[in-house]
Amino acid sequence: xxxxxxxxxxxxQAKIDKGQNIEAxxxxxxxxxxxxxxxxxxxxxSEIVGMLPEGNWITRAPSLRRKVALLAKVxxxxxxxxxxxxxxxxxxxxRDELYDQLHSGKAKYSSIFNYPAVTWADMGAVGWLVDGAxxxxxxxxTRTSYGPYARAMVRICKEESFHQRQGYEIxxxxxxxxxxxxxxxxxxxxxxxxxxxxxxxxxxxxxxxTEQALKWKIKLKTNDELRQQFVDQTVSQAEIxxxxxxxxxxxxxxxxxxxxxxxIDWEEFTQVVAGNGPCNRERxxxxxxxxxxxxWVRDAALAYAEKQEQRSLKVAV
Amino acid sequence: xxxxxxxxxxxxxxxxxxxxxRLSELCGHGPNLETDIGLTNISLDLFGQVRxxxxxxxxxxxxxxxxxxxxxxxxxxxxxxxxxxEQPNTDFAWVIARQYLFDAYHLPLLNQLVxxxxxxxxxxxxxxxxxxxxxxxxxxxxxxxxxxxxxxxxGKIQKAxxxxxxYCGGIFEETEVExxxxxxxxxxxxxxxxxxxxxxxxxxxxxxxxxVEGVDWSQKGGKLGxxxxxxGFILADLQxxxxxxxxxxx
Numbered sequence: 001x002x003x004x005x006x007x008x009x010x011x012x013q014a015k016i017d018k019g020q021n022i023e024a025x026x027x028x029x030x031x032x033x034x035x036x037x038x039x040x041x042x043x044x045x046s047e048i049v050g051m052l053p054e055g056n057w058i059t060r061a062p063s064l065r066r067k068v069a070l071l072a073k074v075x076x077x078x079x080x081x082x083x084x085x086x087x088x089x090x091x092x093x094x095r096d097e098l099y100d101q102l103h104s105g106k107a108k109y110s111s112i113f114n115y116p117a118v119t120w121a122d123m124g125a126v127g128w129l130v131d132g133a134x135x136x137x138x139x140x141x142t143r144t145s146y147g148p149y150a151r152a153m154v155r156i157c158k159e160e161s162f163h164q165r166q167g168y169e170i171x172x173x174x175x176x177x178x179x180x181x182x183x184x185x186x187x188x189x190x191x192x193x194x195x196x197x198x199x200x201x202x203x204x205x206x207x208x209x210t211e212q213a214l215k216w217k218i219k220l221k222t223n224d225e226l227r228q229q230f231v232d233q234t235v236s237q238a239e240i241x242x243x244x245x246x247x248x249x250x251x252x253x254x255x256x257x258x259x260x261x262x263x264i265d266w267e268e269f270t271q272v273v274a275g276n277g278p279c280n281r282e283r284x285x286x287x288x289x290x291x292x293x294x295x296w297v298r299d300a301a302l303a304y305a306e307k308q309e310q311r312s313l314k315v316a317v
Numbered sequence: 318x319x320x321x322x323x324x325x326x327x328x329x330x331x332x333x334x335x336x337x338x339r340l341s342e343l344c345g346h347g348p349n350l351e352t353d354i355g356l357t358n359i360s361l362d363l364f365g366q367v368r369x370x371x372x373x374x375x376x377x378x379x380x381x382x383x384x385x386x387x388x389x390x391x392x393x394x395x396x397x398x399x400x401x402x403e404q405p406n407t408d409f410a411w412v413i414a415r416q417y418l419f420d421a422y423h424l425p426l427l428n429q430l431v432x433x434x435x436x437x438x439x440x441x442x443x444x445x446x447x448x449x450x451x452x453x454x455x456x457x458x459x460x461x462x463x464x465x466x467x468x469x470x471x472g473k474i475q476k477a478x479x480x481x482x483x484y485c486g487g488i489f490e491e492t493e494v495e496x497x498x499x500x501x502x503x504x505x506x507x508x509x510x511x512x513x514x515x516x517x518x519x520x521x522x523x524x525x526x527x528x529v530e531g532v533d534w535s536q537k538g539g540k541l542g543x544x545x546x547x548x549g550f551i552l553a554d555l556q557x558x559x560x561x562x563x564x565x566x567x
Contacts, residue, residue, distance in 0.1 A: 051345035058341045062558035062567035063385045064371075067341070068364050074344050075357040082350050120558060120567070170567075178565055286346065294348020296473070297409045300466025307465060 016217050021147035024090035032216055035209070036146050037091050038107075039218065041098045044084035045109035047077045049102075049283050053117035054126060062120055069166055070123060076159045083155065087148040103288045105275065110134075112199050114277030121174055121181075121188035127167015129189075129196040132234065135160050136226045137200070145217040168237065175241045182243070189238065190246045197261075198269045200227040231259050319377045322435065324397075324494045325504055326377075327387075328540055329430075329438075330370035331398035334388060336419055337363035338551055339406060348409055355455055359416065362448040369441045389559040393552060394542035401484035403539070403547040410463055410473035414481045417456035417521070422488050424453050425513035429505035438503065457521050464525025471526065478527050485514075486535020495540075 008027050015022065022028055051074050058074065061067035085095045101107035112130050117123070138160060141153040174185040201223040204210055213219040221229075231250075238245050249262035271277065340360035347353030371384040378387075402419060406412050427449055430442035463474035489511045498504025522529065538544070558567070 048345070048350070055345035058344055059338060059554040060557045062562070062565075064364060064368050064388055066567055068361060068368070071341055071344060071357060071361055071364070075354055075361070078345070078350050078354050078357070082354070085350075173567060176566075178562075180562060181565060290346040290348070294352075294409065296467070296469050297348040297352070297463070300463050300470030302466075303470075304462040304466040 013215075016145045016215075019217075021150060022145050023147045031212075033091050035213075035216075035218065036149065037088055037093055040084055040088040040091075040146075040149050041093075041101065042108050042110075044081050044088060044098065045102045045107055046113065047081040047084060049109045049113045049287060051077045051081075052283055052286055053113055053115070053279070054123060057117060057120065057123050060120070061123075066123075066170070073127075073163050073166065076163070080152075080156045080159070083152040084149075087146075087152045090148045099291060103284070103291060105284065108273070110199060111269070111272040111277060112195050113283060114272050114280045115191070115195050116279050118191075119184050119188060121171070121184040122192070124167050124170030124174060124185065125188035125192040127163050127165075128171050128237070129167075129192050129234070130199070131160050131164040131167055133196045133199040133230050135164060136230050140220045140226070143217070143220060171241055171243075175243060185241065186243045189243050193246050194264060194268075195272075197227055197231070197264055198272075200224075200230065202266075202269070228258050231261050235259055319379070321494055321497060322503065323374050323378050325498045326370050326374040326438075327395075328397040328492075328495065330367050330374065330387075331396050332402050332419070332423075333363035333370075334367045335396070335398040335548070335551060336402040336415075337361075337367060338555055339402065339404075339415075340412075343406055343412065352409075356412070359452050359455065362445075362452065366441065366445045366448070369444070373437050373441070385559065389556045393544060393548055396544065396548065396552075397540050397542065398544075398548075399484065399487045399539040400536050400545050401481060401488065401539075403545050403551060404481060404484065405547060407477070408473060410470070410477040411481070413456055413459040413463060414474060414477035416452065417460045418478075418481055418485055418518070420449060420453040420456050421517040421521070422485075422510060422514045423449050425510045425517075426505050428513075429510065432502075433504070434502040460521055460527070461525045464522075464527045474525070475527055478522070478529060479532055482529045482532045483534060484536050487537040487539050488514075490537045490540060492540050 009029060012022070012026075012028060012032075015026075022032075054070060054077075055074050058067060058071050061070050085098060088098060089095060098107065102109065112133075117126065135157060138153050138157050142150055142157055144150045144153070171185055171188075174181040201207060204222045204224045207223055210219065210222055214222070235245065235250065247262045249260065251260050253260045272280070275281075337360045340356050340363070343353070344357050344360070345353065347356060367388065368384055371387045375382045375384055375387055401415060404411065404415055424446070427442045427446040431439055431446060433439040433442065460474060460478075463470040465471070489507050491507065495504055495507060499506045518529075536545075
């Protein structure tokens with residue numbers, strides 16, 4: 001349990017309770033710092049690993065307009081990775097150290113990106129569902145207690161909600177198209193629905209960090225609350241598309257004022273988190289390979305910059 | 318006349334199309350995030366230019382086709398890009414050398430096209446030139462970094478430049494349509510573009526301690542529709558959806 005005997009810690013908690021931001025130079029408990037490094041870097045890693053499943057459709061996008069939009073979207077994700085790594089760096093860790101944690105498997109990233117993007121409709125489903133689920137978390141994080149993270153999230157959220165609309169529009173076009181296109185859309189929903197619900201994390205009863213995270217305003221809502229909110233908002237969107245959410249237990253519950261929904265396959269969730277999902281190995285290999293193949297390029301840039309500096313020093317002398 | 322302008326527009330469009338495709342293959346796989354974003358930016362700019370050229374080409378062709386019909390549904394020999402831009406992303410040195418050689422040609426080309434008597438081509442060039450100035454700065458800076466970086470980077474960029482230089486002759490190969498467009502003041506004078514290209518590359522290679530001396534043969538044919546083995550694979554990717562699911566809206 002939390003001890004407020006320490007005046008520094010009491011002052012810190014008082015700030016959070018008043019809704020003030022904690023800034024990089026402010027005193028913070030070591031656990032708060034570590035939790036943030038973990039969470040922000042996990043988020044940054046998710047952005048750059050998340051570039052891969054969509055990136056594999058850029059070269060095959062069905063029209064120039066879609067190609068440009070997808071390319072821009074994946075580029076936005078790289079940009080989000082940059083802001084988030086920078087936010088994590090304010091907590092006293094370098095980007096290279098964070099990459100090492102990703103490449104060694106020590107750091108996690110969102111498990112959703114361990115699922116394959118097998119058809120064009122997946123570009124729609126990922127935008128609609130995956131970005132949609134991500135936004136629920138991220139909107140909450142714009143009010144999180146750590147200032148640099150909250151500010152990064154404001155910008156990210158604006159772009160993410162654009163991505164979600166873009167994804168939904170891809171789905172809408174498919175659903176207004178031929179039978180083949182509708183089937184493609186339904187198939188994508190079938191495959192992405194349950195993994196999207198898993199994005200909110202374990203049930204509250206099994207989420208060990210929730211209480212502390214709520215107290216520090218790292219989280220403002222629990223996993224189950226956010227998951228319910230996502231289901232409630234998505235059902236009507238699927239109805240407009242005319243495709244069916246693959247859950248026979250999905251039903252409006254008048255008394256609760258929410259949709260009831262079926263059981264998530266938590267065994268699958270555990271397996272994917274443990275590294276045994278359909279694409280865990282490929283995603284990590286792709287990241288490691290890009291990093292390793294880029295080593296000589298980064299070395300060259302550094303060597304060149306040093307030479308330039310020495311030359312300018314000589315000129316100055 | 319329209320047919321000739323159409324043919325000329327295909328040459329202008331197909332190079333950014335194929336190069337943009339090659340760069341888009343790299344999205345998410347760059348040596349660091351900043352470079353990844355930079356290369357994707359270039360790819361995005363190039364596809365924007367492609368759309369402008371092909372929308373105009375479809376309009377003057379007058380057969381009711383769209384930019385996508387022209388981008389995705391031509392046969393291999395109907396693509397008019399140079400072989401240079403088809404070359405694969407062998408490593409980062411190749412990506413940079415290919416980009417720089419293209420930019421060193423693209424910038425003086427657009428410098429002339431802004432004065433084209435065809436107002437549409439002039440307008441597209443005007444919009445594109447600011448983007449291409451950035452591409453040229455990005456790629457030439459990287460040529461210098463790699464050329465004057467480490468021994469390893471120097472070796473890699475020298476090798477890439479030596480090989481890719483042999484594809485540059487194809488850029489300046491004379492074709493009837495380009496000669497005619499140039500004479501009419503619609504298209505660029507390739508001799509002048511070439512002079513600028515040679516002086517630019519001479520200066521940058523000197524800065525980067527690179528040499529292309531002794532590389533005096535060239536691979537030609539791209540503009541006439543004769544390509545390397547790479548183009549077929551590029552088209553297999555590029556055209557996949559349009560060929561597999563014909564006549565659908567996306």
